[in-house]
Amino acid sequence: MHASVPSGETLRVQERFVSIQGEGELAGIPSRFIRVAGCNLRCVWCDSPASSWYPRGPRVAVDELVRECAAGPRHVVVTGGEPLLFRETATLTQALATAGHHVTIETAATVTLAGVHADLMSLSPKLSHSRPPEASWAARHEARRRRPDVIAALMTGAWQLKFVVRAHDRDALRQDLLEIESLLATLPLRDDDRSHVLLMPECTDPARLAADYAALVPVCRASGFRLGPRLHIAIFGHTPGT
Numbered sequence: 384m385h386a387s388v389p390s391g392e393t394l395r396v397q398e399r400f401v402s403i404q405g406e407g408e409l410a411g412i413p414s415r416f417i418r419v420a421g422c423n424l425r426c427v428w429c430d431s432p433a434s435s436w437y438p439r440g441p442r443v444a445v446d447e448l449v450r451e452c453a454a455g456p457r458h459v460v461v462t463g464g465e466p467l468l469f470r471e472t473a474t475l476t477q478a479l480a481t482a483g484h485h486v487t488i489e490t491a492a493t494v495t496l497a498g499v500h501a502d503l504m505s506l507s508p509k510l511s512h513s514r515p516p517e518a519s520w521a522a523r524h525e526a527r528r529r530r531p532d533v534i535a536a537l538m539t540g541a542w543q544l545k546f547v548v549r550a551h552d553r554d555a556l557r558q559d560l561l562e563i564e565s566l567l568a569t570l571p572l573r574d575d576d577r578s579h580v581l582l583m584p585e586c587t588d589p590a591r592l593a594a595d596y597a598a599l600v601p602v603c604r605a606s607g608f609r610l611g612p613r614l615h616i617a618i619f620g621h622t623p624g625t
């Protein structure tokens with residue numbers, strides 16, 4: 384692989400590490416993760432608050448990130464936070480593509496970014512149970528989190544839709560499914576696209592994960608949605624850098 388774009392641009396990076404992809408259709412594939420700091424949402428159960436509620440991390444040159452990625456694996460996941468907030472993400476992902484990487488972008492799908500490259504656009508719109516109680520953020524979060532127009536605009540290439548659902552609570556899960564169907568009805572989907580819609584349990588406790596998966600099996604059978612794994616939780620627990 385050859386990195387070719389010394390851009391002079393920097394991104395604030397909260398963490399970067401190599402692991403296996405724990406979520407989505409590429410679960411299990413060895414991947415390098417670049418987690419940018421900064422998000423326009425404040426999910427109450429955010430599992431990476433150091434990139435949203437309390438953003439931190441150094442600014443790292445885009446060409447340094449590309450150089451690091453040259454060591455492998457081929458798959459690179461650009462996540463956050465919200466990577467599409469930053470124009471430097473476009474520079475980074477274009478350079479990674481030029482260098483021969485497969486690039487996944489993990490986004491809450493509330494904003495678009497011109498020039499960004501993604502071999503897989505991993506869209507994770509947030510449902511209403513993500514709303515934080517803090518008055519300072521609740522209204523902004525609610526105003527921003529549901530953007531079907533943005534989701535549709537980001538579905539131009541390969542994509543997956545991941546929803547965090549409350550599998551441990553039957554009534555709450557029913558509400559979440561109604562909300563998902565209401566959102567999907569606004570999107571340009573074909574019937575066979577439903578297998579690219581993944582339901583992931585809102586769970587960071589490895590001891591509870593199997594029960595949450597089990598609760599989602601009948602839902603997936605009935606809906607045609609896919610069960611979304613959380614392999615990193617099952618293997619490492621809720622641990623940064625995994």
Ligand code: SF4
Pocket residue numbers: 422423424425426428429430431432434435436463464465491509
């Ligand atoms: S969109 Fe993602 S990073 Fe941002 S607050 Fe929600 S879970 Fe956290």
